[in-house]
Amino acid sequence: MPADCPNCLRQFKDASGVTRHLSQPRTTCHRWQDDLISIAELLNRHKPPEMQPDSPISVLMEDLSHSSDESFDDPVWWNEVAFDWDADVEMEYGGGITPAQSNIITFNGTAKVYQAGETFLDRFNLDACAPQCRNNIYYPFTSRVEWDMAKYLLCSSLSMAKIDEFLKLDSTTQVVHLYFCDTLDCIEMLFNHLFFANKLDLTPQRIYETAEHLSHLPAGAMLLGVIVSLDKTNITNMTGGRVAHPLLLSLTNIKMEHRNKASNHGFLLAVLLPVVEFIHPTKRMQTILNDRLIHECLDIELEPLKQAARLGHMMSDPVGNLHLCYTPIAAYIVDTPEALMLACVRGLMSHLTLATFKNFGDPFRHPARQGATTLAQLDSIAVDPNDLQHYFAACKDDRLSGVSKPFWRNWPLAEPSVFLTPDALHHWHRQFYVHNLKWCLAIMGKKELDFRYSVLQPVVGLCHFKSGVSKLKQVTRWAQHDLQCYIVGVIAGAATPSFVIAICALSDFRYLSQSPIISEAT
Template sequence: MGAEGVNPSFHNARSLLKRIDSLPTGPEWTCSSFEVTGNKTNKAGNFHTEDVELWHRNPVECIREIIGNPTFQEYMSYQPVRVYRKSDFTNREYNEMWICDWWWQMQERLPEGATVVPVILSSDKTNLSRFSGDKQAWPVYLGIANVSKAVRRKPTARAMVLVGYIPVCKLDCFTKKQRSDAGYQLFHECMRKILEPLKEAGTNGLDVVCADGFIRTTFPVLSTYIADYPEQCLVACCKESACPRCTVNPKLRGDYRVNSVLRDPDKTLEAIEEKVAEGRSESFDEQSLRCVNPFWKDLPHCDIFTCFTPDILHQLHKGVFKDHISAWATESMAGSEDEVDERFKAMTPHPDLRHFKRGISLTSQWTGTEHKNMEEVFLGVLAGATEPRVVSAVRGVLDFIYYAHFETHSDDSLRLMDEAWERFHLNKDVFEDLGIRKHFNVSKIHNVKHYMDSIRSHGSADGSNTEGTERLHIDLAKMGYQAGNKRDYIKFMTVWLRRQEAIHQRCIYLQWAIPGYTAPLPEGDGPENAGSGEGRDTGGADEPDNDMVSSENGLTYHLAKKPAFVGASAQSITTDYGAINFVHHFNDYLAKAYPAVRIAATDTTTFSVYKRVVLKLPIIYEVSEMRIQDSVYATKPTRPSVTTQGIKRGHPAKSSTVLVRVSPGDQEKGPLDGLQAAQVLVIFAMPEQFASSDTALAYVVWFKPFRNPVADIGMFTTSNSTRNHRRRASVIPLTDIVRSCHLMPVFGSANAADLGWTSTTSLQEASSFYLNPYLRHYDFYFLRFMVDLHLKREDERNKQLAQAKARGIRPRNPYVYHS
């Protein structure tokens, strides 16, 4: 008998694998062999050859499997729609591919009653060995845009499947000069073999059983190819100095005003064929092409050049920001890297913010995560230390990156996104004036020009980000490699994956067949958990139980079941938390909120004190389809102590800065109207002897009302609010807190090292602060998008007023906000 009385049907690992192999599985794997003939010869004068193996499976069968999966039924669409945010059919929305232009255009080209199946491909070469060795794999993934992008982003939902491994080989049978061209052609031959079944299906249609049980005539058409820039050029058959989407002159890539012609598949094929036939072609050279027989030339209805979608990870975070704009801006600063490091060290903390305690120059390994962490405060680090035009250029890049992350776009957001990129181009000449750059003919800077068109045609960029491909490598390639003995590893990886899919399908089937049965799937598996929540602080030792709901702002507040401290006296709260005049401010709140109460608190009155409250913020579809968790901390400092297990280090107090609703907001005055910044020092419950209340309270110290945004950086500013040389404080209901915020110290032109600030003291020592719109995408939506939209509508209203005044007509109110 096994553990807990279980009697398994297998007695060893081999018999277990046999039973797994007997389960129904997905499409079968096939191995196709290629003999590559090189241009090197042996002593006998014969050309050297090399045998390569291509492991692949039928993409049509993979599409049948995905589109017929009943677990995707609620997340599937079969026809295009258009969504508008206004009743007059203006301000169109762009999210999933089925509400964008490409689907509509393709639907018009197919027979009446046909169902479009937009095929998504992704390929990327990846290292399999961890520390040493040169083992690599080149997976090709397939998905369909009929499935929601939130589900496709979830690797365990298996809406993106592995359809092949491009062989990674040395091609030593070629000379070094010809080896690259041979590699390009081998890639295209392998892709042609993998995608061959799509020709018939895309031309004549394919009857399939869909997730809702209906049989539809579908036409699988390649719509999207997710790849980094070098691989995009490989697929497009163009040189890496060219753009894979358009025929821009490589020397004009930095000119934002150049209207380059989009690449045309027919003209590209004509140029390649002319080059092959005649040995030269003017059109071939003008388009910066490579002499390759492309795999996509026979795919029906395929325009490969429009298939390339935005790559936020490599093009924006790693490319435009880290490799270019941050390096140029750092060089423009007085003190350069040393000053940047000091400012990063002194940056105020936030639970969702990484603190670079050693600066950034000593960071040896950079990933997309570090780039994003750096972006969150970089404009505050830069402000005051360099020319205003540098700050404006950096702001344009950061705004563009954050707009690119929107999960739902509208005509309004795309217009502001385009203006953000234009801001960079209008100010980029400052780097030439400072001698930092001689030109801006950089591929990644040019490629950004195509983002807006791609979003309108294929949907928001989060549905085609290469971060998803990087994540698929772990589950569908690297785990299989690590599970084997590293010999004939590609073959073993296909066997391992087939068994994983068989187990997954069996679990899903049992859940469907047996009501109430819960299969032991991996954590987070399935499309029901397919959202992309943004908050990073979702855990903690406290188990939330006491919930408070604000009917005014739609927020939910979660406190722990048990307070961190019970019976804390008012005197100890004043001393430990720095809550000056705590008793006075509590009695003042008591008198206003409960005027009938005749007793007052004293220094000996005891309170239950909490360490944090977790807010669940309202859904903003531009940011996420799930509610985001936002933690607000109020802890006292701890001192270092010596224990039997060694020295326990002390920790400074955690006192979150928040936005508090102090008056009803007026949308005509902007999204920050009625909000004021404060710092939470204590979170506590109302003692029962005073009043019976489910609403917890917070002791806060205030900042002054926000001042208008600074011109170059577009951030609101504030400073500590004082009374009699002490920070103004009060006790407020916890439900007055709208969300946490991040206040960055204004360094100005001063040397950060001379200021002597640290991350724990800068909030007290700085004289003024910037309200950071880049902390999270949630903050960016309110503090940049909504603010800029308000200012634009204010300008429109002023123009209407001026025109109406001239004609003696009063215009209607144009203020209509979407949330």
């Protein structure tokens, strides 16, 4: 049966083990007893002698002998009784006292407590990294993904040398390069170009939103509307597959007939956006990462123009006059897919209104998609944007694309529903080729429609479709333009009058929509 030592409480298998333990002369139990004996002998040798009346120690001992036990606990009593312990006192060594007969008195008034101390938790919160930890519990890691990777490496069987070798690997297979000029310098060069001396409108002539914008600016300020154009361009189609993503800048103050003429160089190449391929296994996540990269690049490139839109910037016109200029964004010319990306909404959505694909057939215009609405929806998402998949899932209810920081969020007077211009190619002309032409083929048949197009008299300046139109592929915008010019005359007499009227009305709408001035009469 197990037994314990009565002195050191060490456990043994049985009582005989305890006996052998106690019989050992050099055990810890005997050393403890020897220490007690030594202390007792020391106390006996230094027993206080018979005190002299005038000795300070004798006075204290006399007071102690006449005091009650409760007085020992009174701190006032200890403050009143004091003597010099270092005084030269003669002692006569006589009979001793045992430890059991001595009184242990706690000396009060020591170990005073002061305020404003610090615990370990206080010192932990005073760390220089504490503010970052409040915003990111995984600091110094940027996200839980990095923290999980670090935890995995530490808990794995890899040696520190192997971990160092792993961490030295490149995080990307290809370095991302962003080439850009100072966008404010580009705008200033256009404004100061001598070629545009008599081609600039320094004062708005037709006032719509411009008047509201000017009311927010100081007196005498000038508004330089920035036009941004962005589109991918294939450099090599057959070999290499090289793609460029240029960004061009221009001014609304330059008259349209001069700005849109390529030989006048009214658009300046300011930026070459990076074209990268992400290695995320999910195709949709690759698209989100690419959209975020474009917004981040635009945020960097267009920051000088944002500063000028907030604070103004002094610029010289072509004749040397200085003007205090503000640079809000007036137009962003892109195709529909890029417009959805810039508006931070998903596909099957309108980037100009709140309508979804289910509402595209409604006979009324839905409310405009305001930038404040999109920013409020982004702020309401409580998921970490770095957690890509969960953040994208949280954007589902509002049909957002997963971009957390739109480039236009801090650009004064920037409104996506205003500066994102209609896409005439995809909204109007492609509508004819994808829908209207297919309707005509279904009504008349491929053979009849091809025959009617093939027998048309060739006209200088227009395409001649001698082989018909049913097998056309990779149609250019000029070919689509010429198809629309012929369509009403081609189907006349072969289709019903109501169908011809519908096609004619759609053609009239596409024609009138290109007018620079649209009034109630038109």
